[in-house]
Amino acid sequence: MALPSPLRRLFDYLPATTPPLEGWQVGLRVSVPFGRREVVGVIVELASHSELPKEQLKCVHNVLDDTPLPADWLWLCRFTARYYQHSLGDTLANAMPARLRQGHPMAGRTLTLWKRSPSAAEQHDFGRAHRQAALWELLGQHPNGLASRVISAHGFTQDTLSRLAQKGLIISTTQVLTAAAPARTQQSLANPALPLNREQAVTLAALHEKLDDFHPCLLEGVTGSGKTEVYLQLIDAVVSKGRQALVLIPEIGLTPQTLARFRQRFNVPVLALHSGLTDPERLDVWEAAAAGRALIIIGTRSAIFTPLARPGVIIVDEEHDGSYKQQDGLRYHARDLAIARAHHHRIPVLLGSATPSLESLQQALQGSYRHLTLTQRASRHAPARLELTDLRHQPCRGGLLPGTVKAIKKTLEAGKQVLVFINRRGFAPTLACHACGWVAECHQCDARMTLHRQPPLLACHHCDARRMLPPACPECASGDLRALGSGTERTEETLQGLFPKTLIHRIDRDSTRRKDSFEQIMKDVSRGDPCLLVGTQMLAKGHHLPHVTLVVVINADGGLYAADFRALEHSAQLLEQVAGRAGRAADPGRVLVQTLHPDDPHLNQLAEHGYAALARHLLTERRSAQLPPFSFMALLRVESPQVDAATQLATHAAQQVRDWLETQPIQVRCLGPIPAPMERRQNRYHLHVMLSANKRSHLHQAASFLVNWLENNREARRVRWSLDIDPQTL
Numbered sequence: 059m060a061l062p063s064p065l066r067r068l069f070d071y072l073p074a075t076t077p078p079l080e081g082w083q084v085g086l087r088v089s090v091p092f093g094r095r096e097v098v099g100v101i102v103e104l105a106s107h108s109e110l111p112k113e114q115l116k117c118v119h120n121v122l123d124d125t126p127l128p129a130d131w132l133w134l135c136r137f138t139a140r141y142y143q144h145s146l147g148d149t150l151a152n153a154m155p156a157r158l159r160q161g162h163p164m165a166g167r168t169l170t171l172w173k174r175s176p177s178a179a180e181q182h183d184f185g186r187a188h189r190q191a192a193l194w195e196l197l198g199q200h201p202n203g204l205a206s207r208v209i210s211a212h213g214f215t216q217d218t219l220s221r222l223a224q225k226g227l228i229i230s231t232t233q234v235l236t237a238a239a240p241a242r243t244q245q246s247l248a249n250p251a252l253p254l255n256r257e258q259a260v261t262l263a264a265l266h267e268k269l270d271d272f273h274p275c276l277l278e279g280v281t282g283s284g285k286t287e288v289y290l291q292l293i294d295a296v297v298s299k300g301r302q303a304l305v306l307i308p309e310i311g312l313t314p315q316t317l318a319r320f321r322q323r324f325n326v327p328v329l330a331l332h333s334g335l336t337d338p339e340r341l342d343v344w345e346a347a348a349a350g351r352a353l354i355i356i357g358t359r360s361a362i363f364t365p366l367a368r369p370g371v372i373i374v375d376e377e378h379d380g381s382y383k384q385q386d387g388l389r390y391h392a393r394d395l396a397i398a399r400a401h402h403h404r405i406p407v408l409l410g411s412a413t414p415s416l417e418s419l420q421q422a423l424q425g426s427y428r429h430l431t432l433t434q435r436a437s438r439h440a441p442a443r444l445e446l447t448d449l450r451h452q453p454c455r456g457g458l459l460p461g462t463v464k465a466i467k468k469t470l471e472a473g474k475q476v477l478v479f480i481n482r483r484g485f486a487p488t489l490a491c492h493a494c495g496w497v498a499e500c501h502q503c504d505a506r507m508t509l510h511r512q513p514p515l516l517a518c519h520h521c522d523a524r525r526m527l528p529p530a531c532p533e534c535a536s537g538d539l540r541a542l543g544s545g546t547e548r549t550e551e552t553l554q555g556l557f558p559k560t561l562i563h564r565i566d567r568d569s570t571r572r573k574d575s576f577e578q579i580m581k582d583v584s585r586g587d588p589c590l591l592v593g594t595q596m597l598a599k600g601h602h603l604p605h606v607t608l609v610v611v612i613n614a615d616g617g618l619y620a621a622d623f624r625a626l627e628h629s630a631q632l633l634e635q636v637a638g639r640a641g642r643a644a645d646p647g648r649v650l651v652q653t654l655h656p657d658d659p660h661l662n663q664l665a666e667h668g669y670a671a672l673a674r675h676l677l678t679e680r681r682s683a684q685l686p687p688f689s690f691m692a693l694l695r696v697e698s699p700q701v702d703a704a705t706q707l708a709t710h711a712a713q714q715v716r717d718w719l720e721t722q723p724i725q726v727r728c729l730g731p732i733p734a735p736m737e738r739r740q741n742r743y744h745l746h747v748m749l750s751a752n753k754r755s756h757l758h759q760a761a762s763f764l765v766n767w768l769e770n771n772r773e774a775r776r777v778r779w780s781l782d783i784d785p786q787t788l
């Protein structure tokens with residue numbers, strides 16, 4: 059039995075006195091006593107004996123399902139648990155809809171029908187087995203079969219049913235409840251497909267070549283090159299064969315346009331899994347997908363755990379996006395699971411991005427994935443190059459260079475829209491005393507508090523701490539407290555001062571907290587009146603903003619010199635994506651990038667040759683440094699309110715791994731413990747131990763040893779720890 063527990067083991071139970079009608083099967087949910095609680099578990103193995111003495115075994119209380127959970131889903135959960143070294147029970151609980159986790163019944167995904175066996179004679183002498191005779195009679199009246207539920211409603215028991223089955227008199231068939239076969243070919247389209255340009259046509263033809271086998275493809279297409287159109291036509295081909303398409307996108311709330319485009323195109327329902335759904339609605343989608351009734355399913359990260367009766371293709375849009383990696387609990391990567399799943403189902407999987415992750419790009423370059431490219435925009439204008447502008451030694455107004463202001467003015471006067479990107483919300487990242495140098499810091503983290511004006515307060519962006527603004531410096535009582543640097547609020551204020559007549563939309567997590575406010579702003583903007591958009595990376599994600607012709611990046615330097623080796627890749631992706639918002643329609647675009655490091659070689663390569671070139675260069679750097687994707691990593695995170703406890707466990711764990719590695723014929727490096735980049739967060743101390751290896755199998759052996767050691771170590775029970783396979787951030 060797999061139970062929702064962090065322990066990486068299974069639990070033995072005795073069968074309940076009344077067995078389910080179809081007998082005990084792997085994949086049935088049951089409720090069982092666990093400690094002092096009653097929990098929902100899943101049968102994952104049937105055993106004839108237990109290592110525990112019978113007196114110690116408890117009984118299953120209730121069987122919750124008539125039919126097992128979908129087999130493809132169970133397979134995925136097992137794979138995920140094994141790959142991420144996570145408890146199977148916890149993985150299953152994470153991957154199932156909340157309603158099922160809470161023990162609610164399924165609405166009826168499959169139906170098992172019992173009927174008389176065609177080879178059995180009409181008449182039988184049942185002797186004194188009257189119930190068997192009665193059931194035999196009943197089934198005689200229903201030549202098409204009766205559902206188990208109906209049979210039990212007639213008062214028959216599993217026992218009677220199985221005796222008849224043992225005698226070979228009756229047989230069962232399981233029917234998956236599906237809707238009528240989907241309309242074929244053209245009828246799945248509500249709106250005609252666009253005529254493809256040459257590159258799109260070549261790409262689609264390549265995808266068509268292999269629709270019935272595992273076929274991993276990377277579609278590297280510049281922003282606005284029509285990737286979505288390729289997805290739509292690929293899905294059409296799959297759906298026309300009566301197969302299902304699963305589409306993963308980073309954030310539905312931020313890209314309502316994508317969903318709308320899917321819905322407009324197809325006649326068949328496009329089911330979306332998003333945070334706005336109620337739990338019962340979510341379960342409905344899950345069951346419809348499991349039964350094959352839903353043909354097109356779109357969702358974010360967790361949608362990878364949607365069961366599919368007839369899988370046809372998996373598409374991962376913006377495959378580089380960080381949101382595909384779950385950052386706590388079960389730390390899976392939906393893109394990587396998509397590959398594993400497609401391999402299991404023997405179906406194509408398409409990863410699309412203008413800025414592919416170095417992991418996927420390397421796979422494509424070395425030929426493990428098919429590499430498809432779209433180099434031209436549908437709108438004919440090549441994506442604008444980045445123009446670097448030097449922030450040093452120049453008078454700046456609220457972080458804006460005079461040249462930048464001039465360019466904004468010109469664009470607005472031409473009746474166009476401007477997007478100003480600043481990757482920081484709030485008014486200013488630092489509040490400092492000009493007299494003594496004091497800065498406002500979070501009491502719980504090794505971090506500064508961000509100054510907010512709307513409403514006025516100090517907030518820590520790493521924990522949820524908030525404080526009132528101090529009227530004067532708490533150290534020296536000086537009243538000269540100054541806001542240093544800018545965030546979205548300050549940039550908005552500066553721009554409003556410079557362009558008092560222009561409408562400004564600020565877009566960040568604070569300004570869009572209200573439901574639909576983001577969508578509303580996007581709707582206003584799409585009307586095309588000149589305006590300024592000021593916002594964080596929320597603006598970078600896949601929007602089509604046809605009237606934006608100028609993009610301004612307030613400061614490009616965030617990821618240039620960061621401790622995390624992936625920071626550069628991520629900030630290059632972000633810059634390219636932001637830049638890609640400019641000039642997507644009739645007019646060409648311009649992208650101004652302000653920087654303190656105009657000579658930085660990476661930034662210059664990005665500016666002159668684009669992300670594709672920089673990414674290939676970064677790969678050579680990764681290769682020579684033996685970093686992913688040329689090696690594989692697992693990160694042990696240890697945290698505790700007591701720095702000593704955390705240090706002790708991390709040190710001990712690292713030592714154990716090193717000692718063990720000495721005895722093993724595998725090559726794994728063990729680094730640490732080292733303090734996390736932000737050691738103290740929310741009053742807890744964080745330490746890392748990093749394992750890395752050139753062979754994935756070696757890494758997994760070491761990770762498995764480590765997890766085992768930790769799980770059986772007393773000391774580890776008092777300290778929080780987690781193991782992150784393929785960590786994306788440090």
Ligand code: ADP
Nearest residue numbers: 252253254255279281282283284285286287436
């Ligand atoms: P991407 O997903 O690569 O960013 P999109 O699929 O959103 O690109 O396409 C960008 C724009 O180009 C959209 O407005 C889309 O309707 C248009 N487009 C895409 N393909 C074609 C085509 N073959 N003919 C005309 N317009 C196209």
Ligand code: ZN
Nearest residue numbers: 491494531534
């Ligand atoms: Zn002071």
Ligand code: ZN
Nearest residue numbers: 500503518521
């Ligand atoms: Zn904090």
